[in-house]
Protein backbone atom coordinates (compact mmCIF):
# COMPACT_ATOMS: atom_id res chain seq x y z
CA UNK A 1 0.00 0.00 0.00
CA UNK A 2 1.28 3.43 -0.80
CA UNK A 3 -1.23 5.78 0.79
CA UNK A 4 0.70 8.93 1.39
CA UNK A 5 -1.59 10.87 3.69
CA UNK A 6 -5.22 11.55 4.61
CA UNK A 7 -5.70 13.97 1.76
CA UNK A 8 -4.67 11.34 -0.74
CA UNK A 9 -7.03 8.82 0.78
CA UNK A 10 -9.97 11.23 0.82
CA UNK A 11 -9.14 12.23 -2.74
CA UNK A 12 -9.04 8.60 -3.75
CA UNK A 13 -12.48 7.92 -2.27
CA UNK A 14 -13.95 10.88 -4.13
CA UNK A 15 -12.15 9.85 -7.30
CA UNK A 16 -13.44 6.28 -7.03
CA UNK A 17 -16.99 7.54 -6.78
CA UNK A 18 -16.40 9.81 -9.76
CA UNK A 19 -14.90 6.93 -11.74
CA UNK A 20 -17.84 4.64 -10.92
CA UNK A 21 -20.26 7.37 -12.02
CA UNK A 22 -18.28 7.90 -15.21
CA UNK A 23 -18.26 4.17 -15.89
CA UNK A 24 -22.06 4.02 -15.56
CA UNK A 25 -22.55 7.11 -17.75
CA UNK A 26 -20.20 5.83 -20.44
CA UNK A 27 -21.77 2.38 -20.47
CA UNK A 28 -25.18 3.99 -21.05
CA UNK A 29 -23.84 6.29 -23.72
CA UNK A 30 -22.16 3.41 -25.55
CA UNK A 31 -25.38 1.41 -25.42
CA UNK A 32 -27.50 4.23 -26.83
CA UNK A 33 -24.94 5.06 -29.54
CA UNK A 34 -24.79 1.41 -30.59
CA UNK A 35 -28.56 1.39 -30.73
CA UNK A 36 -28.62 4.48 -32.94
CA UNK A 37 -26.00 2.99 -35.22
CA UNK A 38 -27.88 -0.27 -35.61
CA UNK A 39 -31.04 1.71 -36.39
CA UNK A 40 -29.10 3.69 -38.97
CA UNK A 41 -27.90 0.43 -40.48
CA UNK A 42 -31.50 -0.71 -40.79
CA UNK A 43 -32.48 2.35 -42.79
CA UNK A 44 -33.11 4.69 -39.89
CA UNK A 45 -36.94 4.63 -39.78
CA UNK A 46 -37.22 7.78 -37.66
CA UNK A 47 -34.98 9.95 -39.87
CA UNK A 48 -37.83 11.99 -41.30
CA UNK A 49 -36.83 15.55 -40.40
CA UNK A 50 -35.11 17.44 -43.21
CA UNK A 51 -34.91 17.03 -46.95
CA UNK A 52 -31.71 15.28 -48.05
CA UNK A 53 -32.07 12.22 -45.89
CA UNK A 54 -29.09 10.28 -47.17
CA UNK A 55 -26.55 13.08 -46.63
CA UNK A 56 -27.89 13.74 -43.14
CA UNK A 57 -27.78 10.04 -42.44
CA UNK A 58 -24.11 9.79 -43.30
CA UNK A 59 -23.20 12.75 -41.10
CA UNK A 60 -25.26 11.35 -38.27
CA UNK A 61 -23.55 7.98 -38.57
CA UNK A 62 -20.10 9.54 -38.65
CA UNK A 63 -20.97 11.53 -35.57
CA UNK A 64 -22.20 8.39 -33.78
CA UNK A 65 -19.12 6.39 -34.72
CA UNK A 66 -16.68 9.02 -33.51
CA UNK A 67 -18.62 9.55 -30.29
CA UNK A 68 -18.75 5.80 -29.79
CA UNK A 69 -14.99 5.45 -30.28
CA UNK A 70 -14.39 8.34 -27.91
CA UNK A 71 -16.72 6.88 -25.26
CA UNK A 72 -15.10 3.46 -25.55
CA UNK A 73 -11.61 4.90 -25.16
CA UNK A 74 -12.79 6.89 -22.16
CA UNK A 75 -14.41 3.82 -20.64
CA UNK A 76 -11.17 1.88 -21.03
CA UNK A 77 -9.28 4.68 -19.25
CA UNK A 78 -11.85 4.65 -16.43
CA UNK A 79 -11.66 0.87 -16.05
CA UNK A 80 -7.86 1.02 -16.02
CA UNK A 81 -7.96 3.72 -13.33
CA UNK A 82 -10.29 1.61 -11.18
CA UNK A 83 -7.90 -1.32 -11.62
CA UNK A 84 -4.98 0.89 -10.56
CA UNK A 85 -6.93 1.85 -7.44
CA UNK A 86 -7.40 -1.83 -6.63
CA UNK A 87 -3.69 -2.40 -7.23
CA UNK A 88 -2.77 0.52 -4.98
CA UNK A 89 -0.88 2.42 -7.68
CA UNK A 90 -3.57 4.91 -8.66
CA UNK A 91 -2.25 8.46 -8.75
CA UNK A 92 1.16 7.37 -10.01
CA UNK A 93 2.16 8.05 -13.59
CA UNK A 94 2.13 4.75 -15.52
CA UNK A 95 5.13 5.89 -17.54
CA UNK A 96 7.56 7.52 -15.13
CA UNK A 97 6.08 6.43 -11.78
CA UNK A 98 5.97 9.96 -10.38
CA UNK A 99 2.92 11.11 -8.42
CA UNK A 100 0.32 12.78 -10.62
CA UNK A 101 -0.63 16.27 -9.38
CA UNK A 102 -3.67 16.20 -7.07
CA UNK A 103 -5.45 18.93 -9.05
CA UNK A 104 -5.00 16.91 -12.25
CA UNK A 105 -6.40 13.78 -10.61
CA UNK A 106 -9.30 15.73 -9.22
CA UNK A 107 -10.16 17.11 -12.64
CA UNK A 108 -9.56 13.77 -14.36
CA UNK A 109 -9.56 10.76 -12.00
CA UNK A 110 -8.86 8.47 -14.95
CA UNK A 111 -5.56 10.20 -15.73
CA UNK A 112 -2.85 7.59 -16.23
CA UNK A 113 0.01 9.97 -16.92
CA UNK A 114 1.55 12.92 -15.16
CA UNK A 115 1.33 16.23 -17.00
CA UNK A 116 4.95 16.04 -18.19
CA UNK A 117 4.51 12.58 -19.75
CA UNK A 118 1.14 13.54 -21.24
CA UNK A 119 2.64 16.60 -22.91
CA UNK A 120 5.61 14.58 -24.06
CA UNK A 121 3.32 12.07 -25.77
CA UNK A 122 1.17 14.80 -27.31
CA UNK A 123 4.28 16.45 -28.71
CA UNK A 124 5.19 13.19 -30.41
CA UNK A 125 1.65 12.90 -31.75
CA UNK A 126 0.92 9.59 -30.11
CA UNK A 127 -2.00 8.62 -27.95
CA UNK A 128 -1.45 7.08 -24.52
CA UNK A 129 -2.10 3.39 -25.01
Ligand SMILES: [Zn+2]
Nearest residue numbers: 093096114117
Ligand atom coordinates in the same frame (compact mmCIF):
# COMPACT_ATOMS: atom_id res chain seq x y z
ZN1 LIG B 1 5.09 10.72 -15.92
